[in-house]
Amino acid sequence: MRLLSQLKLPAEISNLRKFIELVSRCAEEQGLSPERIIEIGVATEEVLVNICNYAYQDQVGEVKVSCMLDDESRFIIEIEDAGIPFDVHGLDAPDLTDDIDERQVGGLGVFIIKELVEDVQYRREDNKNILKLVT
Numbered sequence: 001m002r003l004l005s006q007l008k009l010p011a012e013i014s015n016l017r018k019f020i021e022l023v024s025r026c027a028e029e030q031g032l033s034p035e036r037i038i039e040i041g042v043a044t045e046e047v048l049v050n051i052c053n054y055a056y057q058d059q060v061g062e063v064k065v066s067c068m069l070d071d072e073s074r075f076i077i078e079i080e081d082a083g084i085p086f087d088v089h090g091l092d093a094p095d096l097t098d099d100i101d102e103r104q105v106g107g108l109g110v111f112i113i114k115e116l117v118e119d120v121q122y123r124r125e126d127n128k129n130i131l132k133l134v135t
Contacts, residue, residue, distance in 0.1 A: 001068045001069070001070055001071070001076070002068060002069045003066060003067075003068050004026045004029070004030075004067040004068055004069065005022060005025075005026050005066070005067050006022075006064060006065060006066035006067065007019060007022045007064070007065050008062055008063070008064040008065075009062065009063065010060050010061070010062055010063075011048075011051050011052045011055060011056060011060060011061050011062060011063040011081060011083070012052055012060060013049070013052050013053075015063075016045060016048055016049070016052070019044065019045075019048055019063075019065045020041050020044060020045055020048075022065060022067065023040060023041060023044050023065065023067060023077055024037050024040075024041055026067035026075070027040055027067075027075055027135075030069070030075050032075060032135070036135070039116045039117075040075070040077065040116070040117065040133070040135055042112070042116055043077075043112070043113045043116040043117050043133055044065070044077055044079070044133065046110075046112055046113050047079050047113060047131060047133070048063065048065075048079065050086075051063050051079070051081045051083060054083070054084075054086070055081050055083025055084060055086070055129070056081075056083045056084075057083075057084065061081060061082055061083055062081070062082070063079065063080065063081045064078075064079070064080045064081075065077065065078070065079050065080075066078040066079075066080070070134075074118070074134055074135060075134075075135045076132055076133065076134055076135070077132070077133040077135070078130060078131070078132050078133075079130075079131045079132075079133070080128050080129065080130050080131075081128065081129050082127055082128050082129075083129060085124050085129060086129055087122045087124070088110045088113070088114075088120055088122055088131065113133070117133045117134060117135050118134050118135055119132075119133075119134035120132070120133060120134070121134065
């Protein structure tokens with residue numbers, strides 16, 4: 001894995017733009033199309049919003065976003081936080097056939113993330129959530 005750039009900041013909504021700018025700049029430097037950069041930005045933002053809103057409950061923690069290339073030159077966004085454990089693979093896919101007023105709240109963001117990237121990998125290591133978005 002080759003690190004391109006990383007940024008560690010408090011997990012606050014006010015820092016979203018800085019994280020998305022980092023990811024977008026790195027993706028652009030790797031020659032990804034503008035459309036793909038937008039998709040990657042949306043997926044990254046969805047992860048970060050969930051971390052900011054839910055990972056640390058009543059305190060502010062930190063989040064680290066790293067942009068990398070793997071051995072196959074795939075663009076990877078790794079997002080790390082020390083919040084409560086949350087494995088995105090533990091959620092059932094939302095039922096999109098129900099009327100919008102009858103759908104269960106939650107789970108749509110994870111569905112969107114999985115639709116926008118090639119692979120989502122999760123691990124819990126040293127009391128940290130580490131989520132990789134493979135593009």
